Amino acid sequence: MSSSGGIQIPSRLPLLLTHEGVLLPGSTTRFSVDSARNMQLVKSRLLKGTSLKSTMIGVIPNTKDPEHDSDELPSLHRNAAVGLECIQPVPTLDDQFCITDTTLVHPKGVKCCSITSENTGSLLHSPLRCHGCACCSVFCSIGTAGLAVQVVGSNWPKPHYTLLITGLCRFRVSHLLRERPFPVAMVEQLDRLEQYTEGGQLDGELGELSQRFYQAAVQLVGMLDMSVPVVAKLRRLLDSLPRETLPDVLASMIRTSNLEKLQVLDAVDLEERFKKTLPMLTRQIEGLKLLQKTRKLRPDDDKRVLAMRKGGVFPGRQFSLEEDAEDEDGDDMAMLERKVKEAGMPEPALRVCLKELKRLKKMPQSMPEYALTRNYLELMVELPWSKSTTDCLDIRAARVLLDNDHYALEKLKRRVLEYLAVRQLKSALKGPILCFVGPPGVGKTSVGRSIARTLGREFHRIALGGVCDQSDIRGHRRTYVGSMPGRIINGLKMVGVNNPVFLLDEVDKLGKSLQGDPAAALLEVLDPEQNHSFTDHYLNVAFDLSQVLFIATANTTATIPPALLDRMEVLQVPGYTQEEKVEIAHRHLIPHQLEQHGLTPQQLQIPQDTTQEIISKYTREAGVRSLERKIGAICRAVAVKVAEGHKLSRTDSSSEPGAGNNSAHHHSLLFRGSLLHHIENLRKFDGSVFGRMLQVLILITA
Numbered sequence: 001m002s003s004s005g006g007i008q009i010p011s012r013l014p015l016l017l018t019h020e021g022v023l024l025p026g027s028t029t030r031f032s033v034d035s036a037r038n039m040q041l042v043k044s045r046l047l048k049g050t051s052l053k054s055t056m057i058g059v060i061p062n063t064k065d066p067e068h069d070s071d072e073l074p075s076l077h078r079n080a081a082v083g084l085e086c087i088q089p090v091p092t093l094d095d096q097f098c099i100t101d102t103t104l105v106h107p108k109g110v111k112c113c114s115i116t117s118e119n120t121g122s123l124l125h126s127p128l129r130c131h132g133c134a135c136c137s138v139f140c141s142i143g144t145a146g147l148a149v150q151v152v153g154s155n156w157p158k159p160h161y162t163l164l165i166t167g168l169c170r171f172r173v174s175h176l177l178r179e180r181p182f183p184v185a186m187v188e189q190l191d192r193l194e195q196y197t198e199g200g201q202l203d204g205e206l207g208e209l210s211q212r213f214y215q216a217a218v219q220l221v222g223m224l225d226m227s228v229p230v231v232a233k234l235r236r237l238l239d240s241l242p243r244e245t246l247p248d249v250l251a252s253m254i255r256t257s258n259l260e261k262l263q264v265l266d267a268v269d270l271e272e273r274f275k276k277t278l279p280m281l282t283r284q285i286e287g288l289k290l291l292q293k294t295r296k297l298r299p300d301d302d303k304r305v306l307a308m309r310k311g312g313v314f315p316g317r318q319f320s321l322e323e324d325a326e327d328e329d330g331d332d333m334a335m336l337e338r339k340v341k342e343a344g345m346p347e348p349a350l351r352v353c354l355k356e357l358k359r360l361k362k363m364p365q366s367m368p369e370y371a372l373t374r375n376y377l378e379l380m381v382e383l384p385w386s387k388s389t390t391d392c393l394d395i396r397a398a399r400v401l402l403d404n405d406h407y408a409l410e411k412l413k414r415r416v417l418e419y420l421a422v423r424q425l426k427s428a429l430k431g432p433i434l435c436f437v438g439p440p441g442v443g444k445t446s447v448g449r450s451i452a453r454t455l456g457r458e459f460h461r462i463a464l465g466g467v468c469d470q471s472d473i474r475g476h477r478r479t480y481v482g483s484m485p486g487r488i489i490n491g492l493k494m495v496g497v498n499n500p501v502f503l504l505d506e507v508d509k510l511g512k513s514l515q516g517d518p519a520a521a522l523l524e525v526l527d528p529e530q531n532h533s534f535t536d537h538y539l540n541v542a543f544d545l546s547q548v549l550f551i552a553t554a555n556t557t558a559t560i561p562p563a564l565l566d567r568m569e570v571l572q573v574p575g576y577t578q579e580e581k582v583e584i585a586h587r588h589l590i591p592h593q594l595e596q597h598g599l600t601p602q603q604l605q606i607p608q609d610t611t612q613e614i615i616s617k618y619t620r621e622a623g624v625r626s627l628e629r630k631i632g633a634i635c636r637a638v639a640v641k642v643a644e645g646h647k648l649s650r651t652d653s654s655s656e657p658g659a660g661n662n663s664a665h666h667h668s669l670l671f672r673g674s675l676l677h678h679i680e681n682l683r684k685f686d687g688s689v690f691g692r693m694l695q696v697l698i699l700i701t702a
């Protein structure tokens, strides 16, 4: 079939029925081929043929879902081709179909489907496309003749080919010659091929339209970054390409849906094609303008626009979101850099941080290492490299404070005061590390806390019981997934100063495992000669721990590794006598528990002999923890009564002021009397039911 120009496509073309993507003349598109007919076409036409002609195929866009693409051609076509065995040409479309207003009807009177074309005139001049019916896509479709410039085969996940096809011109299927093993049709060429080389001027209304289109295209390209080679090439192309080819070329480049591309393909008339494509171009320009408004322009923005478009991703929202993130990230980076410089870290640490920061800036956010490096830098800036509290040590005040906080423990308190006194005289005191050894609940931890208070330092407790991995102390190397700093560095980050009091609780309960000996890691921490350059594996730079005051506690020295024990000064904290416990209870535990339970001393008074009874009959311990729990149980029981009494007194108080207080006092007396009276009965219950029983007793006696 001839066209109006000199360059012609063959009149017989093998047809590639594509599921997705629309090939427009002047563009190159990749198609995945996996249906039986298309596979046959590739095998017997593209792979076997050696001439240029053999690489030319007709691409019929088909919006059908590939899932439903059976080997068979559509039923309507089968009706038409019955008995012809696909060898004889089937009648042309004009013979086969008549056109009603909106419906395509084949000769037997069966309605095929609705037609989307506005033009219901001659089929040959009005491209009718039924987007829901595959038969029409064979018979009615306009396709693009193209050259297969690349064929790539693969067997995974199933045998398929990927074709790279460059579109040459539109054609219309006149009639189908055969359908097996792949469709071959007689075609009519619709575009002139030489238009790509001639570059003749368009005039009249069409000329005006093409000029407007050209200007819009120039505006669009002008909004992109010219330093990107693809953009520069596109700009050159705009000038060198004949105007009539621009709609096809640009429609394939800008963001358009398949349906829009189909409309462009169907627009055989050039004027109509310009009219259809121009709004798409304008929309793209408006979209870009909007984007530029909503973000700060940076030189490499357009690179991303192109990259996005290349990847076939909607550049609109996603692009802007990413850009926002980028902008934020840019600010973040500057802030992080400032923080690094202001963190007051020593020279080697600063060098490492700046190096990491440089790497981070070059890293895409999607890289897993980005988060790792960022976390590292954030930790580095948070560490108190040069932040410390000023000691406010006054030995006399310290003595008073220690005495106020703890009853008895004379030996321990004396040694602590000596230690503090030496610290006052020689601030850069290296060692010793005090280790309080004694049974549970004798106040080892609480003395440690008091020491921090007397010095005016931050206090941090590191529970070492059960720790059996040395990376718990020293951290993991950053090469590990989920690596973290050790407890020492973590503690420093938490307290935010470099001279806190660290209480290493339960050093005797350190474990050992294949992951190393945590006690060995503690050696460096506790050795005053070494700990000024303690290197956590995660940080990988030295941190000066010499300002940290370490105090250790243990229940026994027997299980403390000798090397560790050797670095510490052991202070034994023996258990308390009965009298000491009574005193501790009345001076510290009862007031503390009353406060914890929101009670006042008027509401609950526990006489000394009651405490003694509780100590001797309900607790069996060297310390006072269990005693404190029992007092807590009593407080809870009284709290119930007082809360009930409160309700009563509140209703009473409206008529009789002060009734609430009387009621509370009454309960207190009542409690004392009933407690002593029924204490004998409590003996047969063990400690766990003590509180509950007491509650019941109070309720009964009330």
Ligand SMILES: Nc1ncnc2c1ncn2[C@@H]1O[C@H](COP(=O)(O)OP(=O)(O)OP(=O)(O)O)[C@@H](O)[C@H]1O
Pocket: 405, 406, 407, 408, 409, 438, 439, 440, 441, 442, 443, 444, 445, 446, 447, 553, 554, 555, 584, 588, 589, 623, 624, 625, 628
């Ligand atoms: N001499 C004391 N004066 C005042 N309160 C004390 C005294 N001894 C212990 N306590 C109180 O007893 C409770 C338990 O003390 P702490 O937790 O310090 O014991 P510990 O010796 O560290 O026990 P563990 O070995 O089980 O850790 C705390 O509430 C503490 O205030």
